[in-house]
Amino acid sequence: MKKTALITGATGGIGGAFAKALEEQGYELILPVRNIAKLSQLSGNFFAKQIDLESLDSFISFFNEIKSVRRHIDLVVLSAGRFAWDNEFETQEIAIEELDKANFQTKKVAVASLREVFGDTLNQTTIIIISSHAAHFDENHPFRAGEEGYVRSMIKVSEFAKRLDKENLFKKVILEEPGRVGTESAKSSFNAQTIGEDLNWEQEMSPETYVQNVLSNIA
Numbered sequence: 001m002k003k004t005a006l007i008t009g010a011t012g013g014i015g016g017a018f019a020k021a022l023e024e025q026g027y028e029l030i031l032p033v034r035n036i037a038k039l040s041q042l043s044g045n046f047f048a049k050q051i052d053l054e055s056l057d058s059f060i061s062f063f064n065e066i067k068s069v070r071r072h073i074d075l076v077v078l079s080a081g082r083f084a085w086d087n088e089f090e091t092q093e094i095a096i097e098e099l100d101k102a103n104f105q106t107k108k109v110a111v112a113s114l115r116e117v118f119g120d121t122l123n124q125t126t127i128i129i130i131s132s133h134a135a136h137f138d139e140n141h142p143f144r145a146g147e148e149g150y151v152r153s154m155i156k157v158s159e160f161a162k163r164l165d166k167e168n169l170f171k172k173v174i175l176e177e178p179g180r181v182g183t184e185s186a187k188s189s190f191n192a193q194t195i196g197e198d199l200n201w202e203q204e205m206s207p208e209t210y211v212q213n214v215l216s217n218i219a
Contacts (some may be wrong), residue, residue, distance in 0.1 A: 009080035011038035059113030072121035093150035
C-alpha cells in the first residue's frame with residue numbers, strides 16, 4: 001500500500017511545493033482545502049475535499065471519511081497560514097485575532113481532529129509543522145499591526161509544536177521555520193515599504209528547494 005500524506009495549505013506556496021514533491025515520490029495525498037480549483041498543479045493522485053479549516057467538526061468528518069479506507073496517515077504537513085501587514089487591518093487587535101486564526105488555530109484544530117480520529121495510530125505518523133519567524137517585530141519601529149500579529153501567531157505555533165513533541169503522541173514532530181522562502185505571498189509582503197529592505201528574491205530559496213531539503217532529512 002502506498003504511503004499517505006496529509007497536507008494543509010496545498011493550494012500554493014510551501015504547502016503546494018510539499019504536495020507536488022510528495023506526489024512525485026508516489027505518496028497518496030490527502031488534501032483538506034478551502035478551494036479545490038487551486039490544485040491544478042497536481043496530476044491527480046490525491047483525495048481533496050473543501051472544508052472549513054477552522055472547524056473541528058469539519059476536520060473530524062473529513063478524517064473519519066479517510067479512516068474508512070486508510071488505517072493511518074504516514075506524514076502530516078501543516079503549512080496553512082498567511083502573511084499580512086498593517087495595511088490589511090484596521091487595528092492591531094484585529095490583526096492579532098485574524099492572523100492567530102490563519103496561522104495557529106488552523107494547525108491546532110487539525111491536530112485535535114487527528115487526535116480524535118487517528119489517535120490510536122499517530123505513533124506511526126510523522127508531523128511537520130511550519131512556523132516562520134521571518135518577520136521579527138520591533139517595538140521601536142513605526143506601528144505595524146499585521147507584523148506583530150503574524151509574529152505572535154507563529155510564536156504560538158512554535159510553542160505548540162514543542163509541547164506536542166514532549167507528549168510523544170506522534171512518531172516524530174518536526175518544527176520547521178523556513179524564513180524567507182520565495183513564495184508569492186512572501187514576495188508581496190516582504191518589500192521595501194514594509195520591512196525597509198530591498199530583497200533580491202532570485203537569491204532567496206525557492207519553495208521547491210526548501211521542501212526538498214526538509215524531505216531529505218526525513219527517514
